Amino acid sequence: MRYLPLNDDERAQMRGVIGVDAIDDLFTDVPVDALNPSLDLPDHKGEMEVERIMAGLAARNRAAGAGPFFAGCGAYKHHVPATVDHIIQRSEFLTAYTPYQPEIAQGTLQYLFEFQSQVATLTGMDIANASMYDGSTAAAEAALMARRVTKRNKVICSGGLHPHYAQVIHTNSELIGDTVLEAPTHPEGQGSIADMIDDDTSCIIVQSPDVFGNIRDLSALAEKAHAHGALLVAVVTEAVSLGLLKSPGAQGADIVVAEGQSIGNALNFGGPYVGLFAAREKLVRHMPGRLCGETVDADGQRGYVLTLSTREQHIRRDKATSNICTNSGLCALAFTVHMSLLGGTGLRQLAILNHEAACKTADALAEIDGVEVLNTSFFNEFTVRLPKNAATVVENLAHKGIIAGVPGSRLWPDNADTENLLIVAATEVTTDADIAAFAVALKGELSS
């Protein structure tokens, strides 16, 4: 076994020092009939053979980069500079533990401080934490945080919120007796949750751009929420949009949660991703998750530590702000490296390229008979209504090497109104040739 350094002589020698004859003398606390069960598992394999098996499994998946690709809905295909993956594979980052010994973890702590600073700036908020599991769990934690702040237990989700996010919020909030209401789903972007807000509302949770791609006006909703003593939680599933759109903070959000996968992180079939979580400064002690703060050492030198841990599970136990024990450190590093290469200027350029690709895609699809683009505004994702079942179209185009987008039935399987909807995303990796191939294939599919 190439990963186990001990040899049998050493094992015998060590047993001698301990004073036992056999290894199972160290397992005597395990009920004897339960010890050493026979298991139906294969024996160990060499590196070459393992590689062959794993490569075989990988080959049964179609990589997003293998052809024209237009799927989004909370996970986006972007280009990641080579520097990012090199840095996150540095042993000292990859194989470090949580920075509980700050004197020898300044590398991790400083980048977490930089990450917090970047996220706070991007979202237009005062403070950010050192990352969450992903955007959806961050949204659920935001609802729980709003409950702690307002001492109310009614959560209202907008109809444009990614349904998976809404489901995660339901799962977490309803466990502790909170009510979660959802506004009706409107692909065209009409309809508002403003009328649902009342004095029992802890927060309204609004995504912009929403799951259909529509850009939502948060300012009016923030005003209405605040008038009733409720918080506005803004959800962003495409972090690149923050390079071009007014920040949620500038529009009055109290808490901003986002999926940070788009910056520095691969698609990974859904994870690991990195949740961004930012808030107004006065809410800091109610925040979940890890925080890194600046301080000085015994010599007066600037340094960084994990701080405000009295909110956390290892101190407060059953009164903690959450049960979270970890963060997405390495994914946050990928975000920070990519973001520090981009800078604000580069992020804006990247966002413009995304928007242009989406505009061109929308125009190309709109020219096809029977295809209707529903959005009046969008960033890099929009929704079209097709004259037939979108899932069938997506499946058929996939056989032709084109991933056409996410069909409505994938997100709302029991909602017939969404069966013909197709949610289409384009990014900076989308080429004119991709768009042309998609349009031709879709046209062919619809006329057949």
Place this chain on the structure above:
Amino acid sequence: MTMNNQGRPTRPEQTADVLPQTHTGNRALQIEEPLIFEVGDFRGTGVDFPEAEGVPSRLGDFAADDAPALPGLAEPEAMRHFVRLSQKNYAIDTGLFPLGSCTMKHNPRLNEKMARLPGFADVHPLQPQSTVQGAIDVIERVGDWLKELTGMPAVAMSPKAGAHGELCGMMAIKAALIARGEADTRTRVLAPDSAHGTNPATAAQCGFTVDGIPADKTGRVDLEAFKAKLGPDVAAIMVTNPNTCGLFERDIRQLADLVHEAGGYFYCDGANFNAIMAKARPGDLGVDAMHINLHKTFSTPHGGGGPGSGPTVLSDALAPYAPIPFVIHREGRFTLVEDKSDPAAKDSFGRMVAFHGQMGMFVRALTYMLSHGGDGLRQAAEDAVLNANYIQARLKTEMTPAFDGTCMHEALFDDRFLKDTGVGTLDFAKAMIDEGFHPMTMYFPLVVSGAMLIEPTETESKQSIDQFCDALLGLAREAKAGNAEKFKAAPVYAPRRRLDETAAARKPVLKWTAPVDASMAAE
């Protein structure tokens, strides 16, 4: 005063005279590095993009006027910045990382290589399922290994971390109680004092009240105290096994039987599963739910705090309530059941995360499982336990084990050996840093005074363990000899000396702000 290119001080003058001064504040390979906000150009970017075409905007009224106020670094600047930061980190590839209850073992690079295959890394979670059969197969295979190793019939793969897996298990228990019509009456969860802090936090997050159980003199759950707390309002007990004292709960079957007789469920925190994998199956011991930390037991890297992955195995009683999505076989292929409207998910408690869990971690874990095989996993557990007991045997001449007898994969010491030396557990740990070791887990578990919990894992050689033991024995002798000053001053050779955590918490500074007198920094 060291200044950056924007006139902002990067570090105050060094006040202590412990170390010789340099003009730069650098110490050879230990180079001071300002924040990216202090080195980067707020108008610059380190990424080359094609020119925009000037397509008319469809953003409505929501376009921002300016780019976000963030600096951009040229690629060489970025490389140097982050490489310098990396050099201020201790890591498992640097040396022994004896954190108890945390399992820092070798991270094989084959795992990383496999996770980066485009067929895994460059796959979208909402692609047609017909185009991701290999990815779904990976989820299925990891689940199969976990079920076989734990002797449990079902597994939920989507939890994103260990604590999230706990939440999954407790949610399943809550859903089962709701189905039994007992959610309103069974409201109390028993959690031993030696439990991980996440356990009570998880129970509370599921709306249960938490009731502690003391440890007995042997460091295990006090059986009599446990019996006294059982009643018709008990929803579950949450036990860590092996527990946080590094000991196997000998009475685990009795605990399981008693809680079952009382109508409650048995949650087992599986954070320490690496000590018993392929040696004993929790399913044979009466467990109803247990999360498994893939990043601990199956060697996916900790990455400075994550990402983790916490699949949760479930008994027959809890399996129907497992979260979506999950894998089933349907019409001759792997199918992810993603919605509660699917008949296969009618009793599911719902969704915990947007997509399918930590696929990147599943690939790493499966790579590790195949590399070890069942035989290797058993050997790994045995070596982990052997190494821990060897450390206990070697150190007990100068240090004080908290409990008698053998331990599992971690050895627990208390602070009795430091009595009257003026050296505390924290001082002792900080002195280890100067010796080139990451400190062990300190002050945990809470049931032991000045606890020091040491976990070597199976990937440490005898030579590295001997070196570690020699250093600790030397420090213990030095403390007893009255050299407390050295310990109080430690660490001396780390990139930073002891940091003022109180000041950090009193007035938190959580982000960089532009210096007021340097207007050029932030525009």
